[in-house]
Amino acid sequence: MLNEEILSGDLRVATAGIDLIEDALATQGVNVAATKWQPPMSVELASTLSTIALSEPVRAANREALARLTSARPHLVGILPASEAVRLEKGSFLHAGPPIEWENASGPLRGALIGAALLEGLADSAQDAGARFERGEFRLEPCHHRGAVGPMAGVVSPSMPMSVIEDEVGGGRAYCTINEGLGKVLRYGAFADEVLERLRWIERVLAPVLDEVLRGGEPIDLYAMAGEALQMGDECHNRNRAGTSLLLRAIGPSLIESRRPASDVAACFRFITGNDHFFLNLMMPAAKVAADSARNIDGSTMVVAMARNGTEFGIQLSGTGDEWFTGPSGVPQGLLFPGYGPEDANPDIGDSTITETVGVGGFAMAAAPAIVKFVGGTSDLALDSSRRMYDITLGEHPLFRLPALDFRGTPVGIDAALVVRHNTLPVVNTGIAGREAGVGQVGAGLVDPPARCFEDALRHFATRNEALLSV
C-alpha cells in the first residue's frame, strides 16, 4: 500500500510548477520541496532565453547596469522653467510614455495638451487648441527624450517650472514638473480655468519660493528621504505621505527665514502639506536620473524605462539604446471614485512607472499595505507583490529596505529575460484617469504591462547582439 511505503521509507519529493501534487503529498505528511516554475511567456523565445541565460557577457553587462542603477544618489538642487531645464521651445510640448501623435492620443493626454496650449497663450479656446494640434501646428515629444518624466499625461510646456535633480555619483540631471495636487488637475487631463489658475500660481509664487530655499541650502538627498519614507509606510509611487512630510521637515526652517511675504510662503507650505503626492514629482525625476545612469550598456537586458502615453505602454532596455518596445496600455483594475464606472477609465498612462524601474512603487508594496485597499486585498497581497518581483530582478536595493520583509532590500533592476522566462510581469500600481478630456482622476488600481513589450525587446536584443550571444 502506497501510504505504508511512503511512511516506512525516508521519502522526499521535489515538485515543480503547479501546486496540486505538492499539496496532495503535504497532506499525507510527505516531505515536499516545491520549486516555483511556470512555462515561459513565449515558447518561441525559449532558445533565445537559454542563450542569454548562459552568456557571461550578458551577465557582466547586467551587473554593471545594476551597479550604476543602485549607486546613483539623486539630489534636488533647484527649480527652473522648462524652457531652460529641458530647452523646450514655444509650440513644443512634452508628454508621458513612448512617442505618440495627436491622432492616437487618448482623452486625458489631449485634455492636458489643450490646457498647456491655453496656458502658453497659443490658442483662444479649448476648441481652437484642439484644432491646432489636429492640424499639426505643434510638436509633441516624450518627456523621456529630454531627460524628464511626467506623471499621468505628463504634459510639459515651456513656461512650466520643473524641479532639477542631480545625481551626485554619475553627474546626470533629470527634471519634472511640480505636483499640482488632487482633483481637477492638468496631469489627469483637466483644463478648466481653476486648473490653469493653479498652474500660474505655481509658476508665480511656489516655484520662486522653492528655488530660493533650495539654492540657499544643501542639495536635498532624495534617495535618503525615500529610504526613510519606505520605513514609514510609503512605497514612493502611490503613497507619498511620509516623503512629503520629510521634505517639509527639511525645508521648513528655510521657509520660515525666507524674505518673501509670509503670506505667500505660508501658502506654499499649506499647498505642499495639503497634497500628500507632492513628493512623487521629486521621486520620479530622482528615479529617472538613476535609470539614465544605467543606459547604453552593451549586452544588458535590464529595463531602464517603462512608460505609458495612455494608448501604449513602452519599455527601453539598457542594451538596446533609444529603441522603444510597445504594446497596448491595459486599463487599471481597482477602486473607482463614486459616480464612475469601468467604462470611464482611460488605459494606463504616465511616466510614474519609472519608480518601479528603480525598485520602489509596486516593487515596494510590502512597505505600504495601505495601498492594497485600492484593490480590496489584504496585507499579504502587499507582501506577495514585492516577493514575486525578486524573480524578475537582478538584485536588491542597498538604500531601499522593506521593514515587513526583515529589512531586505527592494527587488531592483528588472531583467526583460527574467520577465519572459518566469512569465511574471512587473507589478504596477497607478492612478486612473478619466477617458474623456477634461474629466480628471476617476480612481486608482493595479495594471499589468503588456507581455509583448518584453518579448519584442528580447527579440530585438538577440538580433542586435547575435555576435555577442554566439560566442
Added chain:
Amino acid sequence: MLNEEILSGDLRVATAGIDLIEDALATQGVNVAATKWQPPMSVELASTLSTIALSEPVRAANREALARLTSARPHLVGILPASEAVRLEKGSFLHAGPPIEWENASGPLRGALIGAALLEGLADSAQDAGARFERGEFRLEPCHHRGAVGPMAGVVSPSMPMSVIEDEVGGGRAYCTINEGLGKVLRYGAFADEVLERLRWIERVLAPVLDEVLRGGEPIDLYAMAGEALQMGDECHNRNRAGTSLLLRAIGPSLIESRRPASDVAACFRFITGNDHFFLNLMMPAAKVAADSARNIDGSTMVVAMARNGTEFGIQLSGTGDEWFTGPSGVPQGLLFPGYGPEDANPDIGDSTITETVGVGGFAMAAAPAIVKFVGGTSDLALDSSRRMYDITLGEHPLFRLPALDFRGTPVGIDAALVVRHNTLPVVNTGIAGREAGVGQVGAGLVDPPARCFEDALRHFATRNEALLSV
C-alpha cells in the same frame, strides 16, 4: 500499529498548552487543533479569577471602562508653566511612577531632581541640592497625582512649560513637559549646564512660540495624528518620527506667519525636526487624559495607569481608586550604546507606559518593525508582540489600526484578571537610563512588568468587591 490507525480513521486531535504533542502529531500528518493555554500566574488566585470571569457586574464595568478609554479624543490646546498647569508650588517636584521618597530614588531620578532644583534656583550646587533633598526640604509627588505624566525620571518643577491636552469628549485635561531631545537631558538624570541651558531656552523661546501657534489655531487632534502615525511606522512610544512629522506639518504655516523673530521661530522648527521623539511628550498626556476618563468605575478590573519610578513599577485599576499596586522595576534588556554594559543600566523608569495602557507602544509594535532592531529580533517578533496582547485586553482600538494585521484595531484595555489568567504580562518597550545620576541614556530595550502588581491588584479588587462578587 499506531500510525496505521491514525491514518485509516479520520482522527482529529485538540491539544492545550505546551506544543510538544501538537508538534509531534502534526509531523505525522494528524489534523491538530491547538488551543493556547498556560497555567495562571498564581494558583492561589484561581478561584478569584473564576468568580471575576463569571461576574456580569464586572463585565459591565469593564465594558464601560473600555468604552470611555477608547472614545476619548485628546487635543493639544496650549502651553502653560507647571505652576499654572498643575498648580505646582515652589519647592515641590513631580516625578514619574508611583510615590517614592529621595532615600529610595535611583540615580537618574536623583539626577533629574538635582537638575530641577538648580533650574529653580533652590540650591547652589548639585551637592547642595542633594543635601536639601536628603534633609527633606522639598516635596515629591507623582505626576499621575496631578493629572500629568513624565517620560523617564519625569521630573517637573514649577517653571517648566507643560503642554495642555484636553479631551473633547470627556472634558478632562492632562499635562506633560516638552521633550528635550536626545543625549544629555534631564529626563535621563543629566543635570550639566548644557541641560539646564536647554531647559531655559525651552521656557524662554520654544514655549511662547508654540503657545502662540496653538492658541491662534484649531486644537490639534492628537489621536487622529497618532492613528495616522501608526500607518507610518510609529508605535507612538519609542518611535515617533511620523507623529513628529505630522505635528510639524500641522503647525508649519502658523510658524511661518508668527510675528516673533524669524530666527527664533526657525530655531524652534529646527529643534523639533531634530528630535523624532518630540511627539512622545504629546502622546503621553493624550493617553493620560484618555486613561483618566476611564477611572473610578466600580467593579472594573481594567488598568488605567502603569508607571515606573526607577525603583518600583506600579499599576492602578479603574475599580480600585487611587491605590497603587507595585513591584520591583525590572532592568530592560536590549541594545546598549557603545561604552556601556548591563551593569550601567538603571531599572525601568518613566510614565511612558501610559502609551501601552491605551493600546499603543509595545501593543502596537506590529506597526513598527524597526523597533525590534533594539533586541535583534525579526519583524515577526513585532507582529507576535501585538498579537499576544489581544489575550489580555478587553477590545480593539477604533482609531489605532495595524496595517500589517490587515488594519485590525490595536489591543486595548488591559484587564488585570486576563493578565493573571493567561500569565501574560503587558509588552513594554522603553529607553534605558544610566544607573548613575548625571549619565543620561545608555540604551533602549524591552522589559517585563512585575507579575506581583497584577496579582496584588486582583487580591485588593476581590476584597473590596466581596459583596459584588458574591451576588
